[in-house]
Amino acid sequence: MNRGPLLFLGILAAVAFSWVGLVLTSVIQYGALTPYYDPAEGKLYPDKPPGQAGQGRLVYEDLGCAACHTQQVRRPGFGADEERGWGTRQSVARDYLYEPRVLLGSLRTGPDLRNIGARQTSAEWHYLHLYDPQLTSPTSIMPPFRFLFEYRKVVGQPSPLALKLPADYARRHGLDRPGYELVPTPRVEALVAYLLALNDPYTFPEARPYVAPAKKGGA
Amino acid sequence: MPAESSPNPRLDPAGASDEQIQEVHAILRREKPEPTEGYSPLPLLLLGLMSACILFSAIYLGRYSGGFDPLVYDEHVLPGMQGAAAPVVLDPATLGKRVFTTNCIVCHQTTGLGLPGIYPPLAGSEWAQGPEDRIIRIVLDGLSGPITVKGGQFNNAMPTFGAMLKDEQIADVLTYVRSEWGNKAPPVSPDKVKEIRAAVADRTGPWSPAELLKIP
Amino acid sequence: MAPVSSPTIARPPPAAASAVDASTRWPVLLFLLSSLGWLLVATVLALITSLKAHTPEFLAGAAWLTYGRVSAASLNALVYGWSTNAGLAVAFWLMARLSRAPLRFGGVLVIAGGFWNLGLTLGLIGILAGDSTAAPWLEMPAYATPLLFVAYAMVGVWAVVTFRYRRLAQVYVSQWYLLAALFCFPWIYSIAQVMVVFDPARGTVQSLVNWWYVNNLVTLWFMPLGLAAAYYFIPKVLGKPIHSYYLSALGFWSLLIFGSWTGPNHLIGGPVPAWVISAGVAASMMMLIPVVVTAVNLHLTMVGSFHALRLSPTLRFVVFGGVNFTLVCLVGTAMSMRSVSEITHFTHFTEAHALQGMYGFFAMVMFGAFYYLLPRLLLKEWPSAVLIRVHFWAAALGSTLYWVALSIGGWIQGQEMNVATVPFLEVVQHTMPWLFAGSVAWIILAIGHLAFVINVLWMLAAPRPAGATVPTLFPNPPAMQGGLGR
Numbered sequence: 001m002n003r004g005p006l007l008f009l010g011i012l013a014a015v016a017f018s019w020v021g022l023v024l025t026s027v028i029q030y031g032a033l034t035p036y037y038d039p040a041e042g043k044l045y046p047d048k049p050p051g052q053a054g055q056g057r058l059v060y061e062d063l064g065c066a067a068c069h070t071q072q073v074r075r076p077g078f079g080a081d082e083e084r085g086w087g088t089r090q091s092v093a094r095d096y097l098y099e100p101r102v103l104l105g106s107l108r109t110g111p112d113l114r115n116i117g118a119r120q121t122s123a124e125w126h127y128l129h130l131y132d133p134q135l136t137s138p139t140s141i142m143p144p145f146r147f148l149f150e151y152r153k154v155v156g157q158p159s160p161l162a163l164k165l166p167a168d169y170a171r172r173h174g175l176d177r178p179g180y181e182l183v184p185t186p187r188v189e190a191l192v193a194y195l196l197a198l199n200d201p202y203t204f205p206e207a208r209p210y211v212a213p214a215k216k217g218g219a
Numbered sequence: 220m221p222a223e224s225s226p227n228p229r230l231d232p233a234g235a236s237d238e239q240i241q242e243v244h245a246i247l248r249r250e251k252p253e254p255t256e257g258y259s260p261l262p263l264l265l266l267g268l269m270s271a272c273i274l275f276s277a278i279y280l281g282r283y284s285g286g287f288d289p290l291v292y293d294e295h296v297l298p299g300m301q302g303a304a305a306p307v308v309l310d311p312a313t314l315g316k317r318v319f320t321t322n323c324i325v326c327h328q329t330t331g332l333g334l335p336g337i338y339p340p341l342a343g344s345e346w347a348q349g350p351e352d353r354i355i356r357i358v359l360d361g362l363s364g365p366i367t368v369k370g371g372q373f374n375n376a377m378p379t380f381g382a383m384l385k386d387e388q389i390a391d392v393l394t395y396v397r398s399e400w401g402n403k404a405p406p407v408s409p410d411k412v413k414e415i416r417a418a419v420a421d422r423t424g425p426w427s428p429a430e431l432l433k434i435p
Numbered sequence: 436m437a438p439v440s441s442p443t444i445a446r447p448p449p450a451a452a453s454a455v456d457a458s459t460r461w462p463v464l465l466f467l468l469s470s471l472g473w474l475l476v477a478t479v480l481a482l483i484t485s486l487k488a489h490t491p492e493f494l495a496g497a498a499w500l501t502y503g504r505v506s507a508a509s510l511n512a513l514v515y516g517w518s519t520n521a522g523l524a525v526a527f528w529l530m531a532r533l534s535r536a537p538l539r540f541g542g543v544l545v546i547a548g549g550f551w552n553l554g555l556t557l558g559l560i561g562i563l564a565g566d567s568t569a570a571p572w573l574e575m576p577a578y579a580t581p582l583l584f585v586a587y588a589m590v591g592v593w594a595v596v597t598f599r600y601r602r603l604a605q606v607y608v609s610q611w612y613l614l615a616a617l618f619c620f621p622w623i624y625s626i627a628q629v630m631v632v633f634d635p636a637r638g639t640v641q642s643l644v645n646w647w648y649v650n651n652l653v654t655l656w657f658m659p660l661g662l663a664a665a666y667y668f669i670p671k672v673l674g675k676p677i678h679s680y681y682l683s684a685l686g687f688w689s690l691l692i693f694g695s696w697t698g699p700n701h702l703i704g705g706p707v708p709a710w711v712i713s714a715g716v717a718a719s720m721m722m723l724i725p726v727v728v729t730a731v732n733l734h735l736t737m738v739g740s741f742h743a744l745r746l747s748p749t750l751r752f753v754v755f756g757g758v759n760f761t762l763v764c765l766v767g768t769a770m771s772m773r774s775v776s777e778i779t780h781f782t783h784f785t786e787a788h789a790l791q792g793m794y795g796f797f798a799m800v801m802f803g804a805f806y807y808l809l810p811r812l813l814l815k816e817w818p819s820a821v822l823i824r825v826h827f828w829a830a831a832l833g834s835t836l837y838w839v840a841l842s843i844g845g846w847i848q849g850q851e852m853n854v855a856t857v858p859f860l861e862v863v864q865h866t867m868p869w870l871f872a873g874s875v876a877w878i879i880l881a882i883g884h885l886a887f888v889i890n891v892l893w894m895l896a897a898p899r900p901a902g903a904t905v906p907t908l909f910p911n912p913p914a915m916q917g918g919l920g921r
Binding site for chain 3: 002004007008010011012014015017018019021022023026027029030031032033060061062063064065066067068070072074075078079080083084090091092093094095096097099100101102103104105106107108109111133137138139140141142143144145146147
C-alpha cells in the first residue's frame, strides 16, 4: 500500500460505493415518487399545506423544534406510536413529498408531532402551551416561548387572539393590568397554523400494516 | 531518504547556535524511533469472526430487504407472499383509557383534575357522572360558555371530537371517565352514541351549558 | 507489498526531525489554539444546553438562546470547531513527520485556517440568530458554508501535494488513515451541502443523505483521524512496532467500505424503504470486523507495556480513547439491531452514544496528541503535571459519567415510551435525574478544559529553557522515569 494513486483509487471506490449504492439508488428509486391518486375520492394525496402553514414551518425550523420533536410515526407493533395516538398508520416517504425541508427529527424529548393537527385542534391550547408550557402541561420540560408574544395596550377592540390566562397566573406574573392584553405575534400565529395543519389523514396502500399469512398446516 | 537541509535559512540547522541545537536535540534524542509495523499473522479466531459476520450480514440482507422494493416498509415482507392489513382488537377498558390518554389529558390531565380556572375536572364531576345524553353531545360537538363544575367556574372552549373518534371510541372513553378516580356512573354504549350522533347531525357549533342543562 | 526481512528502524537524524517539526509550527499552532478556543465555546454552549434540558426556565427569556438553537450551536461548535480544528492540527503534524519532509506551503494552511474559523463564527452566529437549516449536523446557514468549502479545498489540495513530495517511500498505516480522511471529507461535505442545503433532495431522500453524511463524518473523517493518531502515538511512546501490518490493512479497508453504509441506522422505523434500513443493519454488523481487528492490533501492541500508562500523559489519553473507540462501536452495532433500536431510538441513549464517540474516543486521543506535540513545537515542557492530572481525571470521569447516565436514562425512557399507558409527561419526569447527572458531567468536563487551557497558556508564556529538559510525566518514583520516550 505504498503507491499513492492506488491508495487514492481505493479510498475513492469506498466512498463512491456507498454513495452509489445508498444515495443514488434511493434517489432513482423513490426520489421520483408522485402523489397518489385515490380513485374513490377522485383526488391526489398528500394535500398541499396552506400558505400560512408554510411560513409556520420556517418558524419551526428557526426555533429548532426538531431538536426535541420528531415527525415520523413508526408502524404498529414497533414501539407504541399508534397506541399513543400519534398516528393511525406508519409514516411513509410519500407523506413528505411537498416538504422543502423534511423535519423527521431524531429525539423524542417531546411527543411526536406528525399528526398533532388531528390530536389537538384548539389554537388556543397551542398559544397557551407555547407561551408557558406549564399552563397546560405542568412538569413539562419544554421551554417557554414568551418572546413570541406581546403584552400590549388594548387599542379599540380587544384582539380575538388574546390569551385567556388563569387569574392567579396572570396576577403572579404581572399580566393582569387593566386595558392590556397578551397577544401572539405573527410568527407564532404562523407556527400554530403549521401545527394545526400537521396531519396525514390518508392511508396510502404502502402504508397499510403487513400481517404475515398464517402458516399452512399445524403450528 | 533523510531530508537534505533546505535552502531556507530558517530551517537550516547550521544557522542555529550550539546551545539551540543542543536543546532541540535534547527533546528529540530522548524520543523513541518513528513507529513501524510488525508482521504477525492474522489470528484464526479473527478469520472465524469475519466469516460469521459476512454470513450473518448476507443472510440478513437477503431475508429482510423486502425484495428491494421502494414501497415496502416492513422488513418482514417476503416478495411474492400475500399479506393483509388486519385490524387490531382491544378490550373496551384499555381502549377507553388509551383514547383518554391520547386526547383528553392535555386539558383534563391524567388525574382527571383539570386545571383550576381553565379546564374543569372530571374526577367527582357531577357533569361526567350525570346524564349521558349531555356528555355524548359535549364530546361530539364541543362545549363553549360559562359552566360550573364542583363549585368552580369555567369559561373555556372544548374542541369537537365527533369527526376524529368513532362511536365505539366515544363510548369507551366516556365509560372510562365514568368509572375512574372514584366516579361511579353507568357505562355508555356505542349504540347510544350512534343514536345521539344521528339526532344532532344538523348541529353546527359547540353546545352551551345552558342548553345542555335543559336535556334530562 | 510487505518485505520479508525484519523492519529496519527508521531513525531520522535529529537535525532533520527538528526541521520537520519547525516547519509545522505556524499552521499547527494556529489550528491547535483555534481548537482550544472553540473547545471553550463549545463547553459553555453545551453546559447551557444541558442545564436547559432539565430546567426549562434557565435563560428562557432570550430568543437567541432558546433550546433548539443553542443545542444546534453547541453541536456544531464541538464538531466543526473543536474536533475538526484539533484533527487538522494533528493531521498536519503527523503528515510532516511521517513523510520525513518539512511541511511545505504552510502559508496556504494558515489562510485555510482563517477561512475555516471565519466561516464557523458566521455559521454559529447564524444558528443562534435563527437562520439554522434545521438539518442535523448541517445547521450552519448557507451563507457560512462556502467559506468552509474554500478552507477545506485548500487543505485537500495541500494534502495531495504533500503526499506527492514525501521523502519516505513506505507509507505507514497512519498515513493511509490521514489520506482517507483528508480525501473523503471534501467529498462527503460537498455532497451533503448540495443535496441537503443548496438543492435539497425530494422527500425523505433528504434525510437519508443527511444521515449518510453524519455517519460518514464519523467513520471517514473522525475515526481515521483518531486512529491515525493512535497508530502513531502508541508505538512511538512505547518504542515498539505495531503488532501486525495485516491487521492494520484489514482494519483500514473494512472501516472505509462498511462504515459509510451505516447511515440508515438513524432512520430505523422511519419513512424509508425496508431495504435501506436492512443495508445499514448489515453494514453495522460488518463494522464488527474493523472494530475488533483494530482493538486486537492496538491491544497486542500494548501488551507487556501497560505500566507505561502510569507515566505518560500522551499514552494514557490515547489508550483511554482507544478503549472508548471499541466500546462505542460495539454499542453502535448493538443499537443498529431493530429490536434494540425500538427502545433506544429517539431517546437520550443516542445522545450518550454521540458524546462517547466524539469525546470519549476522539477528544481524548486529540488531547493525548497535543500533550506530545506541543513540547516539540515550542521546545518547552509542560509547566504543570498537576494540571495534566486534573485534566485527565476530569475528562475521563466527566465523559464517562455523561454517557453512562444518559444511556441509563435513555434506556428507561425508551422502554417507558413503548408502553402507551405511561403518560408522556411521566416518561419525561423519569429522565430528569439522568439529565441532571449530564449537567454535572459537563461541569466536570469544563474544569478539565480550563486546566488544559491554563497549562497551554502558561507553557506559551513561559520562557524557553536553556539546555536539556525532562519531559513532564505523571508524578511517579524517579526509578520508573527512565527509559520512557514520553
